[in-house]
Amino acid sequence: MSGSAPILETRxxxxxxxxxxxxxxxxxxxxxxxxxxxxxxxxxGKTTFVNxxxxxxxxxxxxxxxxxxxxxxxxxxxRIKLGLGRxxxxxxxxxxxxxxxxxxxxxxxxxxxxxxxxxxAASHRRQFDRVDELLDxxxxxxxxxxxxxxxxYGRQRLLEIAVTLALRPRVLLLDEPAAGIPxxxxxxxxxxxxxxxxxxxxxxxxxxxxLVFRFAQRITVLVQGSVMVEGTPAEIAANERVRKIYLGExxxxxx
Amino acid sequence: xxxxxxAAVLVLPQAGTVGARKILPMLLWVAALAIPTxxxxxxxxxxxxxxxxxFALSLDLLVGFTGIVTLGHAALFGAGAxxxxxxxxxxxxxxxxxxxxxxxxxxxxxxxxxSCMLRTKGLAFxxxxxxxxxxxxxxxxxxxxxxxxxxGLQGVSFAPLLGVFEFDFRGQTxxxxxxxxxxxxxLLVRRVVNSPFGWSLRGIxxxxxxxxxxxxxxxxRRLAAYVISSALAGLAGALQAQITQFVALRSLSLELxxxxxxxxxxxxxGRLYGAFVGVPLFMFAQxxxxxxxxxxxxxxxxxxxxxxxxxxxxxVLGLVERVRRSLGRGGRR
Numbered sequence: 001m002s003g004s005a006p007i008l009e010t011r012x013x014x015x016x017x018x019x020x021x022x023x024x025x026x027x028x029x030x031x032x033x034x035x036x037x038x039x040x041x042x043x044x045g046k047t048t049f050v051n052x053x054x055x056x057x058x059x060x061x062x063x064x065x066x067x068x069x070x071x072x073x074x075x076x077x078x079r080i081k082l083g084l085g086r087x088x089x090x091x092x093x094x095x096x097x098x099x100x101x102x103x104x105x106x107x108x109x110x111x112x113x114x115x116x117x118x119x120x121a122a123s124h125r126r127q128f129d130r131v132d133e134l135l136d137x138x139x140x141x142x143x144x145x146x147x148x149x150x151x152x153y154g155r156q157r158l159l160e161i162a163v164t165l166a167l168r169p170r171v172l173l174l175d176e177p178a179a180g181i182p183x184x185x186x187x188x189x190x191x192x193x194x195x196x197x198x199x200x201x202x203x204x205x206x207x208x209x210x211l212v213f214r215f216a217q218r219i220t221v222l223v224q225g226s227v228m229v230e231g232t233p234a235e236i237a238a239n240e241r242v243r244k245i246y247l248g249e250x251x252x253x254x255x
Numbered sequence: 256x257x258x259x260x261x262a263a264v265l266v267l268p269q270a271g272t273v274g275a276r277k278i279l280p281m282l283l284w285v286a287a288l289a290i291p292t293x294x295x296x297x298x299x300x301x302x303x304x305x306x307x308x309x310f311a312l313s314l315d316l317l318v319g320f321t322g323i324v325t326l327g328h329a330a331l332f333g334a335g336a337x338x339x340x341x342x343x344x345x346x347x348x349x350x351x352x353x354x355x356x357x358x359x360x361x362x363x364x365x366x367x368x369x370s371c372m373l374r375t376k377g378l379a380f381x382x383x384x385x386x387x388x389x390x391x392x393x394x395x396x397x398x399x400x401x402x403x404x405x406x407g408l409q410g411v412s413f414a415p416l417l418g419v420f421e422f423d424f425r426g427q428t429x430x431x432x433x434x435x436x437x438x439x440x441x442l443l444v445r446r447v448v449n450s451p452f453g454w455s456l457r458g459i460x461x462x463x464x465x466x467x468x469x470x471x472x473x474x475x476r477r478l479a480a481y482v483i484s485s486a487l488a489g490l491a492g493a494l495q496a497q498i499t500q501f502v503a504l505r506s507l508s509l510e511l512x513x514x515x516x517x518x519x520x521x522x523x524x525g526r527l528y529g530a531f532v533g534v535p536l537f538m539f540a541q542x543x544x545x546x547x548x549x550x551x552x553x554x555x556x557x558x559x560x561x562x563x564x565x566x567x568x569x570x571v572l573g574l575v576e577r578v579r580r581s582l583g584r585g586g587r588r
Contacts, residue, residue, distance in 0.1 A: 054468075080470040092468070094461035097454075105458045106469040108451040114471065117452045124451065167469060 005068060007032045007201045008053065008084075008171050013062035015045075015052055015225075022048045024225040025062070030171065030201050035193075037204045037212040039236075040222035041245060046205045047089055049222065050175050053203075054086045055079045067170065085169030087160045089176045089205075095149035099140055099159055102148050103131045106166035130166070138162045138192055154181045154188070161192060172202045178211055186211045213237070280528060287434060291427045299426040299498075300542075304535050305433045306494045309440055311519045311530035313487035318516070319525030320448055321480045322460030323373075326381055326512050327388030330368070331485040333395065333507030334361040335492030340408040340502035341401060348413045350422075350432070354493040361489020362482050364391075369481035373474060376463070385509065392507040408502035422497070429498035436494055440487050445527060447483065456480050460525075517556065521563055523570025532571050 008030040015023040022045045030036055040046050051057040053064060055076035063072045066082050074082075094102050107127045108114040116124075135141045138158040143151060148159060157177055164172065174193075178186040186208050193202060193215060206212050212219065212233075219236045221228045229239055236242055287305075291298045310332055317323040335357030342353045372383040395402045402408060415421045420428040447453045455476055458466045463473055496502045505511060514537070522533020540559065545552040567574050 076467060077470050077472060080468065086468065088465075088468075092462060092465045094458050094465065096461055097457060101454060104451075105455060105466070105471075108455065109466075109470045114451050114455045114476075117450050118446050119451075120446070120449045121451045121454050122449070127451075163465075163469065 004031050006030060006065070007034075007067055008203070009065040010053070011063045011065070013049075013052055013064065014060050015048060015057060016060045022225050023052060023059070026222075026225075026227055028220065028227065030203060032170070032201055033199050034201045035204075035215060035217045036202065036220065037206065037216035037218075038220045038222055039206075039209075039212055040228075044222045045225040046222055047175060048225070050086065050173050050203075050205060054084060054173060080167055080169075083168070083170030084173070085164040085167045085171070086173035087157075087164050087175055087177055089179055091153070091156045091160055091180075093148040093156060093159060093163070096147055098145050098147055099135065099151070100128075100131055100144045102159055103134055103162050103166050104128065106163045107131055107134075110167045134162045134166055137165070137195060139188075154185055157181060157189065158192065161189075165196075169200060172196070172200055174202065174204045174206075176206050177204070178206055178208045183208060183210060190215055283531065284438065288431075291425075291430055295425060298430050300538075302426055302430045302433050302498050304538055305430070305437050306491050306498065307515065307518065307538065308530045308534045309433070309437045309494065310488055310491035311515050311522070311534050312437075312440060312444055312527075313484045313491060314515055314519050315524055315527070315530055316444060316447070316456075316480055316484040316487070318519060319523075319529065320453065320460065321456040321477060322463075323376075323477060323481070324381055324516075325384040326509065326516065327368075327384030327386075328484075328488055328515060329507050329509070329511035330384075330388040330391045331361045331365055331488035332492035332495070332511065332515075333391065334364045334485075335489030336496040336502045336506040337395060337402060337408070337492075338489070339493035339496040340411045343411045343413055343496070344408065348411075350413045350416050350497050353413070354436070354490060354497065357493030357496075358486045358489045361492065362486040364489075365482045365485025366478070369478050369485070373477050373481060385512075388507065388509065388512060392504070392509075395507055396504060402504075403502075405504055407504055408496075411496060411500050411502060413497050413500070422500075426498065433494045433498060436490060440490065441527075444487070448527065452476075452479070517560060519570075521559065521570055523572030523574075526570070526572045529570055529572050536571065 006029040010026055010028045013023055013026040013028070014021065026049065038046055038049065048057065052059050055071070055074060059072065063070055065071065066079060066084055069082070071079050071082065094105065104121065104127060107130050108121070108124070111127060113124060113127060132141065132144070135144055138161055140155060140158055140162065143155065148156060151159065157180070161174070161177060178189050181189065190211060196202065204212065204215055216233055218230065219233055220230045221236060221242055223245055228245070229236070229242060231239070290301045314325070314328050317325055338357040338360040339353040342356055347353065368387045372380055372387065375383060396404055398404070413422055416428055416432055422428050455466065455471055458471065459473055459476060467473055492506060495506065518533040518537040519530055520533070521537055522531065523529035540555060541552055544555040563570065569576065
């Protein structure tokens with residue numbers, strides 16, 4: 001893995017909210033096809049880190065590289081075009097539009113047909129084939145015509161993933177994809193992540209330790225905005241400081 | 256399992272009424288064609304209604320389909336009306352040339368004001384749209400030598416349409432002409448809202464943050480919608496000037512911006528035919544209530560607004576849809 005050039009990299013990434021340093025001097029690398037998770041206690045700055053990567057937030061200092069290109073000054077939209085896809089911690093869909101339309105909007109933007117003013121959307125067969133293929137992958141074909149808001153929450157999370165995959169990302173940022181899904185059902189998310197093309201690098205952020213440890217090849221532990229330790233799931237599970245700071249806390253939460 | 260049955264409830268009632276959905280609008284258009292023959296006395300009023308429907312339809316593209324609520328849409332209507340009127344007095348009084356010019360000028364005004372205002376959204380946009388319209392209104396009020404100021408542009412007459420059809424005093428030409436324009440505009444809007452572009456506008460309305468996150472250039476997309484809407488509003492304004500042979504300062508007023516918004520909401524925004532239902536309802540109610548005392552009308556307007564906002568959020572068409580949906584559901588049990 002260390003042989004290939006990183007697909008996503010940060011150098012000295014720092015972000016202040018007023019006087020508070022939410023992200024502190026983070027050097028982070030992600031390689032093509034890697035399955036990585038970021039964990040950390042509440043308020044560790046995980047979502048801020050994702051927002052810095054995706055371009056929703058600008059860093060106070062430091063740089064972000066995507067496929068070797070410095071994207072620090074680039075807008076969110078530019079980064080998406082370059083292959084950086086993300087899902088949101090809080091489900092972000094088009095509630096009144098059908099499941100199919102939700103995915104079509106993303107496919108249309110990605111394939112550059114969204115400026116088509118005079119051809120009916122329904123006649124875009126090639127794009128709809130892709131929509132149906134994506135819905136099939138996340139197991140939503142049976143509800144294709146249902147408005148997104150009428151889906152149970154767990155399936156909305158799947159739709160969220162389908163919308164993001166429509167953009168053919170090289171890097172996929174998943175911000176708590178299993179949030180709000182009963183732990184007993186988080187394996188559905190996992191099985192979908194398993195079907196992703198192997199060359200997509202996936203960065204997962206989640207509280208669900210079960211999901212994280214089964215999914216990730218490597219885990220980065222973020223504490224107070226900085227990287228505390230990084231390693232294989234086995235190394236992280238064995239790390240005393242991690243157990244004390246993070247795993248111990250989640251035991252409390254579970255109790 | 257529950258998902259499947261949900262899907263059935265949502266899809267089947269619509270599928271069952273596809274016929275009615277297509278035939279009813281067609282009857283509407285045919286009935287409209289017959290107005291000058293069967294109700295000649297109402298032709299001038301019908302022309303007014305047609306022009307207002309066109310204006311409300313242009314607004315629907317913004318309010319209903321893109322989620323841009325504006326209180327300055329009259330600025331674009333007025334731009335079209337004054338362009339047609341001023342051109343007729345000074346350059347040419349050919350109806351088609353002046354109408355197209357009215358569209359072009361309104362589109363340009365929309366492009367210029369829109370490119371500033373659309374950097375904001377929601378309440379900020381609402382206030383800016385109001386301010387822009389006030390400025391244009393005041394400009395027209397002061398430039399009396401060009402616009403006639405408070406008196407408006409009087410005695411604007413237009414050459415026969417296509418060199419053949421005179422704008423007669425019974426208003427037949429005016430009616431068919433504006434109906435034809437409305438039909439063309441309707442076909443255009445229907446095309447646009449069913450295109451990927453139109454769908455993306457709905458995406459922006461539903462969740463602009465998500466649209467940005469799938470790579471949509473929100474600002475340019477909204478600006479494009481704004482310019483199209485402006486051009487259609489300008490066409491409505493130009494038609495108004497042509498069929499009434501007069502351009503009033505009111506065509507730039509907040510009152511008109513507010514009225515057209517109420518008409519659209521009354522009929523149902525975001526539903527192609529909302530304008531077609533809301534405008535006649537509003538104008539008949541106005542005619543009825545204002546006959547006795549204009550004050551009645553303002554009271555009536557207030558009551559309509561209250562009732563619609565509190566109890567019928569989707570307008571008349573929204574209400575029809577809900578009733579039909581619940582009937583469909585009832586029948587299924």
